[in-house]
Amino acid sequence: MKPAIALLVPLSLLPACAPQAVPPDPQTQEDWRAQMAQIPTPGEGCYQATFPTLAWRNVPCVKPPDVPLRPARGEPPETVGNGNDYSASVSGTLTSSIGSFDSVVGVTSETDPQNEPNAFSLQLNSNTFTTTVCNGAANPAACQGWQQFVYINGANGYAFMQYWLINWNTTCPPGWGAYYGDCYTNSNGVGVPVQTIASLPLFKLTGSIAAGTDTVTMSPGNGNLYSATGQDTVLNLQQGWSESEFNIFGYCCGSQAIFNAGSTITVRTSVNNGTTNTPTCVQQGFTGETNNLTLVSPCCAFGGTSPAIVFTESNVQGATAACVCPMGQTYCVGGCTTTGTDPSNCGQCGHVCAMNQVCRSGQCVSACGVCHSPQVCCIGASGNYACNPPNYCQ
Numbered sequence: 001m002k003p004a005i006a007l008l009v010p011l012s013l014l015p016a017c018a019p020q021a022v023p024p025d026p027q028t029q030e031d032w033r034a035q036m037a038q039i040p041t042p043g044e045g046c047y048q049a050t051f052p053t054l055a056w057r058n059v060p061c062v063k064p065p066d067v068p069l070r071p072a073r074g075e076p077p078e079t080v081g082n083g084n085d086y087s088a089s090v091s092g093t094l095t096s097s098i099g100s101f102d103s104v105v106g107v108t109s110e111t112d113p114q115n116e117p118n119a120f121s122l123q124l125n126s127n128t129f130t131t132t133v134c135n136g137a138a139n140p141a142a143c144q145g146w147q148q149f150v151y152i153n154g155a156n157g158y159a160f161m162q163y164w165l166i167n168w169n170t171t172c173p174p175g176w177g178a179y180y181g182d183c184y185t186n187s188n189g190v191g192v193p194v195q196t197i198a199s200l201p202l203f204k205l206t207g208s209i210a211a212g213t214d215t216v217t218m219s220p221g222n223g224n225l226y227s228a229t230g231q232d233t234v235l236n237l238q239q240g241w242s243e244s245e246f247n248i249f250g251y252c253c254g255s256q257a258i259f260n261a262g263s264t265i266t267v268r269t270s271v272n273n274g275t276t277n278t279p280t281c282v283q284q285g286f287t288g289e290t291n292n293l294t295l296v297s298p299c300c301a302f303g304g305t306s307p308a309i310v311f312t313e314s315n316v317q318g319a320t321a322a323c324v325c326p327m328g329q330t331y332c333v334g335g336c337t338t339t340g341t342d343p344s345n346c347g348q349c350g351h352v353c354a355m356n357q358v359c360r361s362g363q364c365v366s367a368c369g370v371c372h373s374p375q376v377c378c379i380g381a382s383g384n385y386a387c388n389p390p391n392y393c394q
Helices: 026-036 132-136 197-202
Strands: 046-050 086-089 096-105 120-126 144-153 157-166 177-179 182-186 190-192 204-210 213-219 224-231 243-249 256-259 264-272 280-283 294-302 308-314 330-332 335-337 357-360 363-366 376-379 385-388
Touching: 046 190, 086 264, 086 294, 086 308, 096 120, 096 197, 096 243, 120 204, 132 144, 144 204, 144 213, 157 213, 157 224, 190 224, 243 256, 243 264, 280 294
Parallel strands: none
Antiparallel strands: 046 224, 086 243, 086 280, 096 204, 096 264, 120 144, 120 243, 144 157, 157 182, 157 190, 177 182, 204 213, 213 224, 264 308, 294 308, 330 335, 357 363, 376 385
8 A cells, every 4th residue: 555645735826715705784784775875876877886885886787688567457366466565655756765575484485387486576666657758649648657666586687677658559669569558668777696585585676766867776685786777758757656566576477476385574665755754555556467475454654764654465374464563562674662672773763772872761871871981881891881991891
């Protein structure tokens, strides 16, 4: 038996070990996403932003699939979609809306009717509205505009806007596709990495209007934002957007997103019309795609700094609405809580106390009481917050 021979390889010839990527802290990432929402994209085109940089960078646009995410038709089903959904309605007009999921319980899989996994669309849909673009329709008085801010997930992922002229009933304008008397066309799209349904709690889809430009932004929760913009003059949405429908639906073409048994999802549709007024929950939807969950009453509406509606959908028998809380508790993102003592929702939802504070009677106060100089409130040798000399702080 021959002795083993050790081969000494210079370190310079060994492959470098890439450092492990550390996922962004969810709360920090949400703060960054909120700040990015205040920074407009530089103009028409496609953009990406990466945490923690507060800037958009231009990326190549892509052509979205030519598939109709069709309007609702006929009798609504018992499950969600094809007209059966909750929408947030406001007085005046909207300038933006955000769709997200407060909680996702029991979801382990999602398929389309052909049993393809992770085939779905996120849709943030406007109401139908009167537009001068309908002047070329067979009967302009019967024609309406409709706009969708969309993320579709299949073999590839795309964020884009789809525009509709409903009841056009004549030859569609150049560049528009025909669909049973309606016409539709897409904006440019931005490519988004393919997602799995396991990431559903992290998804946020935003539609916004600013300076004559409409923008769709997809936040998959991976530390990146993906945006595509287009001119508002395609349909003049700015003049007629007063309702917003958000949900997860089938990939396209009237299809269904099918969740495993035992699935419950709580949906939040946030709206911005420049006021703190409480929107109205309206039981109606606009898209023809569906899912296999059932709406759970009631839908709850909230005003304040982030007006929104919140509702639950489920295929669990006897499911209850997450936004209905016991007496003395308030519904905030994540569930019912006591705002008098919750340091993450102190006094009101979303008011977070500092690290060295606790929530008492709805106020953030020092966890240590009063510290006399030179002592400070910090975690010391005991592992708890207390008044300590600065050099004792961990």
